Amino acid sequence: MLNIQPDLHLIGAADLDPKAARVLPVRQGAVPADCARAAAAAGFTGEAEKTLLLLDRPEGGVLLLLGIGEGARPEEAGAAAAAALCDQAQITIDGRGLPRSLAVPIALGAALRAWAPPQHRQGKRASEPGLSETTRLDLLVDDAERPGRRWREAQATVEAVCLARALVAEPSNFLTPKAFATRLRALEDAGITVEILSGRALGAKGLGLLQAVGRGSVHPPQLAVLRWPGSLDQPPVCFVGKGITFDTGGISIKPADRMWEMRGDMAGAAACVGAMLALARRGSPAPAVAVLALAENMVDGDAYRPGDVIQGHAGLTVEIVDTDAEGRLVLADALSYAVSRFQPRAVVDLATLTYAVGVALGGEMAGVYGNDGLLAAHLAAAGVVVGERVWPLPVTERQREALASDIADIKQCITGRLVPDAALAAAFLRAFVGDTPWAHLDIGAVEAREEAEGRYAAGPTGFGVRLLDQLVATRYEDPDHP
Amino acid sequence: MLDVAFSKPVPPKAGAVALLLAEEEQLAGVAAALDQAAGGAIARALEVAGFKGHKGKNIMLYAPAPGLGRVVVQGLGKRADLSALTLEEAGGSIATALSAEPQAVILADSLGAQDAAHLALGAVLRSYRFDRYRTKEKAEDKPKLAAISLQVPELTKARAAFAPLKATAEGIFLTRDLVTEPANILTPAEMAERCKKLTALGLKVEVLGPKELAKLGFGAMLGVSQGSVQEPRMVVMQWNGTGARRTKKPVCFVGKGVTFDTGGISIKPAAGMEDMKWDMAGAGAVVGLMATLAGRKAKVDAVGIVGLVENMPSGTAQRPGDVVTSYSGQTIEVLNTDAEGRLVLADLLWYAQEKFDPAFMVNLATLTGAIIVALGQEHGGMFSNDDDLSQKLLAAGLTTGEKLWRMPLGDAYDRSLKSDIADMKNIAGRYGSAVVAAQFIQRFVNGKPWAHLDIAGMVWSSKDAPCVPKGATAYGLRLLDRLVRDHYEG
Numbered sequence: 001m002l003n004i005q006p007d008l009h010l011i012g013a014a015d016l017d018p019k020a021a022r023v024l025p026v027r028q029g030a031v032p033a034d035c036a037r038a039a040a041a042a043g044f045t046g047e048a049e050k051t052l053l054l055l056d057r058p059e060g061g062v063l064l065l066l067g068i069g070e071g072a073r074p075e076e077a078g079a080a081a082a083a084a085l086c087d088q089a090q091i092t093i094d095g096r097g098l099p100r101s102l103a104v105p106i107a108l109g110a111a112l113r114a115w116a117p118p119q120h121r122q123g124k125r126a127s128e129p130g131l132s133e134t135t136r137l138d139l140l141v142d143d144a145e146r147p148g149r150r151w152r153e154a155q156a157t158v159e160a161v162c163l164a165r166a167l168v169a170e171p172s173n174f175l176t177p178k179a180f181a182t183r184l185r186a187l188e189d190a191g192i193t194v195e196i197l198s199g200r201a202l203g204a205k206g207l208g209l210l211q212a213v214g215r216g217s218v219h220p221p222q223l224a225v226l227r228w229p230g231s232l233d234q235p236p237v238c239f240v241g242k243g244i245t246f247d248t249g250g251i252s253i254k255p256a257d258r259m260w261e262m263r264g265d266m267a268g269a270a271a272c273v274g275a276m277l278a279l280a281r282r283g284s285p286a287p288a289v290a291v292l293a294l295a296e297n298m299v300d301g302d303a304y305r306p307g308d309v310i311q312g313h314a315g316l317t318v319e320i321v322d323t324d325a326e327g328r329l330v331l332a333d334a335l336s337y338a339v340s341r342f343q344p345r346a347v348v349d350l351a352t353l354t355y356a357v358g359v360a361l362g363g364e365m366a367g368v369y370g371n372d373g374l375l376a377a378h379l380a381a382a383g384v385v386v387g388e389r390v391w392p393l394p395v396t397e398r399q400r401e402a403l404a405s406d407i408a409d410i411k412q413c414i415t416g417r418l419v420p421d422a423a424l425a426a427a428f429l430r431a432f433v434g435d436t437p438w439a440h441l442d443i444g445a446v447e448a449r450e451e452a453e454g455r456y457a458a459g460p461t462g463f464g465v466r467l468l469d470q471l472v473a474t475r476y477e478d479p480d481h482p
Numbered sequence: 483m484l485d486v487a488f489s490k491p492v493p494p495k496a497g498a499v500a501l502l503l504a505e506e507e508q509l510a511g512v513a514a515a516l517d518q519a520a521g522g523a524i525a526r527a528l529e530v531a532g533f534k535g536h537k538g539k540n541i542m543l544y545a546p547a548p549g550l551g552r553v554v555v556q557g558l559g560k561r562a563d564l565s566a567l568t569l570e571e572a573g574g575s576i577a578t579a580l581s582a583e584p585q586a587v588i589l590a591d592s593l594g595a596q597d598a599a600h601l602a603l604g605a606v607l608r609s610y611r612f613d614r615y616r617t618k619e620k621a622e623d624k625p626k627l628a629a630i631s632l633q634v635p636e637l638t639k640a641r642a643a644f645a646p647l648k649a650t651a652e653g654i655f656l657t658r659d660l661v662t663e664p665a666n667i668l669t670p671a672e673m674a675e676r677c678k679k680l681t682a683l684g685l686k687v688e689v690l691g692p693k694e695l696a697k698l699g700f701g702a703m704l705g706v707s708q709g710s711v712q713e714p715r716m717v718v719m720q721w722n723g724t725g726a727r728r729t730k731k732p733v734c735f736v737g738k739g740v741t742f743d744t745g746g747i748s749i750k751p752a753a754g755m756e757d758m759k760w761d762m763a764g765a766g767a768v769v770g771l772m773a774t775l776a777g778r779k780a781k782v783d784a785v786g787i788v789g790l791v792e793n794m795p796s797g798t799a800q801r802p803g804d805v806v807t808s809y810s811g812q813t814i815e816v817l818n819t820d821a822e823g824r825l826v827l828a829d830l831l832w833y834a835q836e837k838f839d840p841a842f843m844v845n846l847a848t849l850t851g852a853i854i855v856a857l858g859q860e861h862g863g864m865f866s867n868d869d870d871l872s873q874k875l876l877a878a879g880l881t882t883g884e885k886l887w888r889m890p891l892g893d894a895y896d897r898s899l900k901s902d903i904a905d906m907k908n909i910a911g912r913y914g915s916a917v918v919a920a921q922f923i924q925r926f927v928n929g930k931p932w933a934h935l936d937i938a939g940m941v942w943s944s945k946d947a948p949c950v951p952k953g954a955t956a957y958g959l960r961l962l963d964r965l966v967r968d969h970y971e972g
Binding site: 037053062 | 520523524526527529530531541542543544545546548550551552582
C-alpha cells in the first residue's frame with residue numbers, strides 16, 4: 001500500500017537471518033544459564049519491561065534480553081525492546097515457547113515503536129537520535145506456517161496505524177486535499193470502495209460548509225467516501241473524519257509560533273482511513289463507511305470571512321464567527337451527508353478540533369462527546385483494551401442555546417476567554433446528526449507527541465485507529481446482537 | 483564527591499571497568515590483556531556493535547569474564563585531537579555509564595598524567611547531584627558510583643596533576659550548590675554566611691550589611707534591595723596567594739547576586755519565574771572561583787566581591803521613575819526595576835576599583851534576556867574596554883569549553899542612556915539592550931581594565947551535558963580559573 005516502516009514478518013527457525021538483532025523474552029528469574037553472569041552484573045532478572053543489551057555473545061551478533069516478568073504489559077515490553085535496538089536495521093523477536101497471546105503483542109508493540117516518519121532527505125538518511133532505523137521486524141515462532149488470527153490482526157493493526165501516522169506526518173505541500181484523496185485509491189486493493197466528490201459535485205450535494213472552508217485555497221476541497229461491505233446484513237457503522245490538510249486559521253489567522261504543526265490537522269481523517277484498512281485487512285464482518293472532509297484552510301482574497309452566513313448540507317444556515325473554527329464546519333457537512341445517505345447504526349467522528357480539550361484532559365486522553373451513553377461507554381471500554389483512552393465530557397442544552405444567532409440558524413462558535421470551546425463544538429455538531437447514535441472524539445491533544453514514549457515514536461500517534469477497530473470488533477460484529 | 487585514586491596498570495580481576503579506545507586503534511596494553519582474559523569477548527562486542535572509538539560513543543558489556551561487573555568501552559575520537567576537554571567529556575560519559583556500580587577502575591594506561599587527571603575531573607564533574615531535598619528517594623534509585631581508580635603509568639605525576647583539578651571541582655560543586663538552592667533557603671544573609679565558611683581555606687572574608695552599605699553610600703544597590711524583608715549583603719573575599727605583605731594590583735572578580743528576582747514593581751510574567759532563583763549565578767561563580775584559587779593555593783592575589791540582594795515588589799519597593807545616587811556619586815533614574823543587576827554592579831565595581839586598584843576587573847552577571855536572543859546558549863557575551871584582557875578571556879574560554887563571544891561597546895549605545903533629570907537612566911529602547919546594559923556598567927569602572935560577562939544563557943542547563951548534569955553549570959568559574967592560571971600566577 002505505502003512504503004511503511006517497519007516490515008513485519010512471521011518466520012521459522014529456517015528463515016533466521018544471522019544479521020538480525022535478537023530479542024529474547026525472559027520471565028522473572030528465568031535468565032538463560034549462558035547469560036546468567038552478565039545478567040547478574042547488570043542486575044537484570046527479567047523484571048517487567050526491562051532490557052539488557054549483550055554485544056559479546058559467543059555465537060556473535062546482538063542479543064537483547066527482554067524482561068516479561070510479573071506485571072509486564074506485552075506491547076510495552078515489545079516497545080522497550082524496539083527502543084533499545086533503534087539503531088538496528090533488523091530485529092528478530094524470539095517468540096518460541098511463548099503463547100501467541102504473549103508473543104504477538106510483543107511484536108506489535110515493537111513494530112509500533114519502531115515506526116519512523118517517511119523521510120524527505122537528499123541522499124542517505126542520517127542517523128538521528130530517537131529516530132528508529134529498524135526497517136524489518138521478525139517474530140520467530142515454532143509454527144510459522146500457521147499465522148493464526150492474532151498474527152493477522154496484529155499485522156493489520158501495524159499497517160493501519162502506520163498508514164495513519166504516515167499521512168499525518170506528511171508535509172502539506174505534498175498532502176493536499178486532492179493528493180490525500182488520490183492516495184486513498186490504494187485502499188481498493190484491500191476491498192474498500194473509494195468514492196471522491198469534488199468541484200461542482202460538492203455544490204450539487206449541498207456541501208456548502210466544506211466548500212466555504214476550502215475556498216481560500218488553490219487546492220480545492222474533496223469529500224472522500226470509503227465503504228467496506230462486510231458480510232452482515234446490517235446498516236453500516238460510520239466514521240467521519242476532519243481532514244484539514246493545512247490550517248492557517250484563514251482570515252482569523254493563527255499566530256506564527258508552531259503553526260507548522262497544523263500539517264497534522266487531518267489526523268481525524270487519517271485515523272478513519274487507518275480504521276477502515278484495519279477492518280478490511282482482518283476481514284471484519286461488519287459493514288462500515290468512512291466519510292472524510294478534506295480541505296485546506298488558507299488566507300486569500302476570496303476566503304470566507306468572519307460574519308459570513310453559509311448554508312450547509314443539512315440546510316441549516318451557519319453564522320461564521322471565527323474562520324479558525326473550520327473543523328466543525330466541514331464535519332457538520334460530512335456528518336449530515338453521512339447520516340442522510342447511509343442511515344448508519346452509529347456515527348463516530350474524529351477531529352483535531354480544539355485546544356480546549358487539551359486544556360481539559362492533557363495529552364493522555366481524548367475527549368468524547370455524544371448523544372448516546374451506550375456508544376460512549378463502548379468507546380471508553382474499547383479505549384481501555386487498546387490503550388487509546390477516552391474520557392466522557394458533557395455537552396448541554398445551554399451550550400446549544402449559547403450558539404443562537406441573530407441572523408442565522410446557528411452560530412459556529414463563541415469567542416472570548418475561558419469559553420468551553422470543545423463542548424460548544426460538540427453542541428454545534430450535535431445539530432447536524434439528528435437522532436442517529438453519535439459520538440464525537442476531540443483528539444486535539446493526543447494526535448502527536450513531542451518525544452518517543454512506550455509504543456509511540458516521536459510524532460504522530462495514529463490515535464483512533466485501534467480504538468475504532470476495537471469498537472467495531474466488540475460491538476458490531478456479533479450477528480446475534482444487532 | 484566522587485573519590486579519585488590512581489593505581490598501577492594491572493588487568494583488573496573484579497568489579498566495573500572502563501576501557502578507552504581511540505579511533506583507528508586496537509585494544510592495547512591492559513585493555514588487550516583484559517580482553518584476552520575474557521576470551522576475546524570485548525573485541526567481539528566491538529565488532530558486533532561496529533564500534534570504532536568515535537568521540538562521545540560507548541558500548542557496554544556485562545561481566546565478560548567471571549568476577550567482572552559492567553565493562554564500558556569509551557570512544558575518545560582521534561588520538562591526535564585529544565584535548566583536556568574531550569578527555570573530560572569521556573570521563574563524564576564513563577561516570578554516567580557506570581553510575582549503578584559502587585566503584586570502577588578506568589584503564590588509562592595509554593594516557594599521560596595530565597590527560598588522565600582531566601579524564602578523572604570529567605567523571606567527578608558529571609557525578610554531581612543535588613539531592614538535599616529529596617527525602618523519599620529510595621537508595622536503589624540513587625546513583626551509586628562513589629569511587630574511581632585510574633590505572634596510569636606515572637602515578638606520582640598523575641596525583642600531582644589531579645590535586646589542583648580537585649580544588650577546581652570542589653569550587654564548582656560549591657557554585658552549583660549555591661545556584662541550585664531555592665531562594666527561600668539561600669537569602670542574601672544565608673549566602674554571606676556560606677561565604678564566611680571559606681575562611682577555613684585561608685580566604686579573608688568580610689561581610690557588610692545594610693548599615694555599612696548605607697554609610698558607604700551604596701544607593702543603587704540599596705534601592706534594589708529596599709522592597710524585600712531580606713537584608714542585603716556585600717561580601718569581599720581576599721586571597722593573598724603571592725605571600726606579599728601588601729598586595730598590589732590584585733586580580734578582581736565581581737558577581738551579581740540577586741538571590742531572587744521578581745522584577746520588583748516592574749514585575750516579570752509568572753511563567754518561568756522560578757528560574758530567577760539562579761539570578762545570583764554570577765556571584766555563585768565568583769564565590770566558587772575564590773574557593774578554587776584558595777583550594778589549589780594559586781600564586782596570585784585575588785579579590786572576589788559579590789553583591790547579594792533580593793528584588794521584590796512591596797510597599798517599600800523602589801518605583802519606576804525613582805532617582806538613586808550610586809556609590810560613585812552619579813545619579814541614576816530607575817525606569818525599570820527589573821533592570822536591577824546593573825544597579826548592584828554599579829556600586830560594587832566602583833568600590834572594587836577604588837579600594838583595591840586591581841590589575842583588572844571581570845564581572846559576571848545573569849544580566850539580560852537580550853544576550854540569549856543574540857548568542858543562544860552556546861557562548862557567554864563579553865563586553866570589554868581592554869583588548870588584551872579580552873583575548874586572554876576568549877582563549878581561556880576555548881580551553882575550558884566555557885566559550886565567550888565578544889560583543890560591541892560604543893558611544894552611540896552609551897548616548898541612549900541619557901536621562902532628562904539624572905546622570906543616566908537604567909534602560910534604553912527595545913533593541914541592543916545587552917549592549918546598553920554593558921554600557922551602563924562601564925560608567926562605573928573608572929577607566930580600569932574591565933570585562934563584563936553576560937552569562938544569562940549559560941548558568942542553567944535544561945539537559946544533561948557530558949560533564950554537567952542538568953541544572954546549575956557553574957559557568958564562568960573554570961574560565962576565570964584558567965585565565966588566572968595561564969597569565970597571572972608566579
